[in-house]
Amino acid sequence: MSGRNPECLVIGEPGAGKTLFTLALAEWLGQTQLELSQEVAAGRVVTRTWRTPEAKAALVGQGPRTTRSLQWATLSVPLGIGRGRKELVVVDSAGLPSSVSADPEFRAASAEVLRQLRRAQMVVHVVDASRVTAPGELDRQLAAYAADQKPGRYMLLANKTDLPAGRAGLRRLRRALPGVEVLAVSALQGTGLQAVGRRLRRFLLECPPPRQAGGRQGGGTGTR
Amino acid sequence: MLIEFPRSGGLRSPVRTPGRIPDGIPGGLSPALCAPDARPEDLVRRGLIAPSEAIARMRGEPQPGPAEAATQIRGPADHDLNVRRILAELDELIGLERVKTVVREIQAFISIQQRRRLEGLAAEPLVLHMVFRGNPGTGKTTVARILGHVFQAMGVLSQGHLVEVERADLVGEYIGHTAQKTREQLKRAEGGILFIDEAYALARGGEKDFGKEAIDTLVKAMEDLKDRLVLVLAGYQHEMARFLDANPGLRSRFPIHIEFPDFALDELMAIAAKMLEHRDYQLSDRAAAALREGLDRKIREGMRNAGNARMVRNVIEAALRRQAVRLVDRAEISRQELMTIEAEDLDGV
Ligand SMILES: Nc1nc2c(ncn2[C@@H]2O[C@H](COP(=O)(O)OP(=O)(O)O)[C@@H](O)[C@H]2O)c(=O)[nH]1
Ligand SMILES: Nc1ncnc2c1ncn2[C@@H]1O[C@H](COP(=O)(O)OP(=O)(O)O)[C@@H](O)[C@H]1O
Ligand SMILES: [Mg+2]
Ligand SMILES: [Mg+2]
Numbered sequence: 001m002s003g004r005n006p007e008c009l010v011i012g013e014p015g016a017g018k019t020l021f022t023l024a025l026a027e028w029l030g031q032t033q034l035e036l037s038q039e040v041a042a043g044r045v046v047t048r049t050w051r052t053p054e055a056k057a058a059l060v061g062q063g064p065r066t067t068r069s070l071q072w073a074t075l076s077v078p079l080g081i082g083r084g085r086k087e088l089v090v091v092d093s094a095g096l097p098s099s100v101s102a103d104p105e106f107r108a109a110s111a112e113v114l115r116q117l118r119r120a121q122m123v124v125h126v127v128d129a130s131r132v133t134a135p136g137e138l139d140r141q142l143a144a145y146a147a148d149q150k151p152g153r154y155m156l157l158a159n160k161t162d163l164p165a166g167r168a169g170l171r172r173l174r175r176a177l178p179g180v181e182v183l184a185v186s187a188l189q190g191t192g193l194q195a196v197g198r199r200l201r202r203f204l205l206e207c208p209p210p211r212q213a214g215g216r217q218g219g220g221t222g223t224r
Numbered sequence: 225m226l227i228e229f230p231r232s233g234g235l236r237s238p239v240r241t242p243g244r245i246p247d248g249i250p251g252g253l254s255p256a257l258c259a260p261d262a263r264p265e266d267l268v269r270r271g272l273i274a275p276s277e278a279i280a281r282m283r284g285e286p287q288p289g290p291a292e293a294a295t296q297i298r299g300p301a302d303h304d305l306n307v308r309r310i311l312a313e314l315d316e317l318i319g320l321e322r323v324k325t326v327v328r329e330i331q332a333f334i335s336i337q338q339r340r341r342l343e344g345l346a347a348e349p350l351v352l353h354m355v356f357r358g359n360p361g362t363g364k365t366t367v368a369r370i371l372g373h374v375f376q377a378m379g380v381l382s383q384g385h386l387v388e389v390e391r392a393d394l395v396g397e398y399i400g401h402t403a404q405k406t407r408e409q410l411k412r413a414e415g416g417i418l419f420i421d422e423a424y425a426l427a428r429g430g431e432k433d434f435g436k437e438a439i440d441t442l443v444k445a446m447e448d449l450k451d452r453l454v455l456v457l458a459g460y461q462h463e464m465a466r467f468l469d470a471n472p473g474l475r476s477r478f479p480i481h482i483e484f485p486d487f488a489l490d491e492l493m494a495i496a497a498k499m500l501e502h503r504d505y506q507l508s509d510r511a512a513a514a515l516r517e518g519l520d521r522k523i524r525e526g527m528r529n530a531g532n533a534r535m536v537r538n539v540i541e542a543a544l545r546r547q548a549v550r551l552v553d554r555a556e557i558s559r560q561e562l563m564t565i566e567a568e569d570l571d572g573v
Contacts, residue, residue, distance in 0.1 A: 142279055
C-alpha cells in the first residue's frame with residue numbers, strides 16, 4: 001500500500017452489503033482479481049490475492065458480521081477517454097452496530113471505523129434497503145454527519161434493490177432522508193454501479209494533489 | 225503477501241444489548257463521559273456510547289484545515305493508518321531486525337520533531353540522507369522504497385517515490401555532460417528518494433574522472449534541495465567504507481547508516497516460502513529439504529551472493545519453470561499438483 005492514493009471508506013451497518021459492494025465494484029471496473037489487505041492486529045497487515053468470485057464466497061457474510069477489521073483494495077478507475085486512470089483505495093470496514101456491543105473486540109473495530117470516517121476523503125454509505133427498520137439511527141446520523149463534514153464527497157447507496165423489499169425500502173429511504181441523494185444499487189446483481197462509478201470518477205478528477213506537509217495524505221497518484 | 229486470512233464462519237457474532245451499557249463496564253457516569261476532550265471513538269471503544277451517538281458528536285468537530293491536519297500527528301495511537309500500513313509492509317519482510325529498528329527510530333524521530341515544532345519547541349532539522357551497506361539482494365532497494373512511502377505519508381517528502389540510478393545514469397562523456405545528466409536525475413527524484421546503487425563507482429576513475437563532477441553536483445543539490453530530496457548511497461560494505469573514508473566531506477552529510485546483513489539459512493527458507501505462497505505454490509516436504517540443503521551448500525561454499533533474497537528468487541523461478549515442463553504433457557493434472565514444487569524441480573540448486 002503506497003499511502004499515496006486517495007481513499008474511499010465503505011461504511012454502514014453489519015450485513016448492509018459493504019463487502020459484496022466492494023467486490024462488485026472491483027468487478028464492474030473490470031478486475032477479475034484483487035489484492036485485499038487486512039490489518040489482522042495493530043500494525044500487522046496481511047495481503048492476499050483473490051479472484052473475485054472466490055472472494056465473494058469467502059468474505060461475504062451470511063451472519064450479521066464477517067468483516068471484523070478494515071480490509072482494503074486498490075482499484076484502478078478509468079477517468080474517461082483520453083484521461084487515463086487513477087488508483088483509488090477502497091476501504092471496506094467492519095459494520096457499525098446500532099447499539100453498544102458487549103464484545104470489546106467488536107467495539108474496538110467500531111472505534112477504528114470512526115477514526116477512518118473522520119479522515120476519509122470519500123465516503124460510501126451502504127444501507128440494506130430491504131430491512132424494514134432502514135434507515136436506522138446510525139444511518140440518519142451518518143447522512144447528517146456527511147452533509148456537514150464530507151460535502152460532495154459522500155454517497156448513500158440503497159442496496160439490495162433486487163429484492164421487492166429493497167425497492168420498497170428505497171422509497172422509504174428517500175422519504176426519510178430528504179435532501180440526501182440516494183442511489184439504488186444491487187451489489188448482488190451489480191446494478192446501479194454506473195452511477196457510483198461516475199461519482200467516483202468525478203471525485204478522483206477533483207481530488208487535490210498530494211500535500212507538501214501535514215501528515216495526512218492529500219491524494220493524487222504522484223510520480224511513479 | 226501472507227496467507228492467513230479469516231474466512232467466514234468461526235466468528236463470534238456480536239451480542240447486542242440495545243440501549244444498555246453492557247456488563248463488565250462499571251455503571252455510573254465514567255469520568256471519560258464527562259471529559260470534554262474524550263474522543264467519540266474512544267468512548268465507543270470503552271462501551272460508553274453507541275456508534276450512532278459518536279457520529280452525532282463528530283458532526284460538530286472542526287473540519288481539518290491544513291493546520292489541523294498537522295495537529296493530527298499526536299502519538300502512536302493517533303498515527304495515520306497510512307504510516308502504520310507502510311510500517312506493516314516493512315514488518316512483512318523476513319529478518320532484517322536491525323534495519324526495522326532503525327527505520328522505526330527514524331519514523332519516531334520525525335514524528336517527535338513534528339510535534340515539538342507544533343509546540344513551538346526547538347526542532348532538530350531533518351537530515352535524512354542515508355548510506356545502505358550490504359550485498360546485492362539483501363533488501364536495500366526494497367527498504368528504500370518503503371522509507372520513501374513513510375516519508376511521504378508523514379509529509380516529509382511530497383511524492384516519496386524512488387529513483388534508482390547507477391554511475392552510468394549520472395556520469396557523462398564530455399565536460400558539462402555529467403552535471404547535466406546528474407541534474408536530470410535529481411530533477412526526476414525531486415520530492416522523493418534518489419537511490420544511487422554502487423555509489424563508490426563514482427570515484428572509480430580517480431581525480432580526472434567525470435565521476436568527481438557527479439559527486440560535486442550531488443553535494444550541491446543536497447543543499448539546494450534540502451527539504452525536497454533524500455539521497456541514499458548503496459553498495460557493498462567494504463567498498464562503501466573505503467569510498468566514504470576517501471571523501472570525509474561526503475560522510476558528514478549522511479547521518480544515517482544502515483547495514484544489511486546476509487540472510488541466515490532459516491531466513492532464506494522463509495523468504496522462499498513467502499515468494500511461493502505469494503504465487504500460489506508450495507514445496508513438498510522433500511522439495512523443502514532439497515532447497516534447504518542446496519542453500520546451505522551455497523552458503524558453506526562461501527558464494528559471495530549466497531545469502532541473499534535475489535538468489536532465492538532465481539532458484540524459485542527456475543523451479544517453477546521446471547515444474548511446468550514436468551507437468552505440461554500430462555493428460556490430467558490436479559489442483560494440488562499444479563501448486564506443488566517437487567524435489568526434482570529443484571535439481572541443480
Ligand atoms: N439480495 C441481495 N443480497 C445482498 C446484496 N448485497 C449483499 N447481500 C447479502 O447480504 C449479506 C451481507 O453482505 P456483506 O457484503 O457481507 O455485508 P457487510 O457486512 O456489510 O459487509 C450477504 O448474505 C449478501 O449475500 C444485494 O444487493 N442483494
Ligand atoms: N527481507 C526480505 N524478505 C522478503 N523478501 C525480500 C527481503 N529482502 C529482499 N527481498 C526480495 O529480494 C529481492 C531483492 O531485494 P532488493 O531490495 O532489490 O535488494 P538490493 O537492493 O539490496 O539488491 C526483491 O525481490 C525483494 O522483494
Ligand atoms: Mg463485510
Ligand atoms: Mg538494489
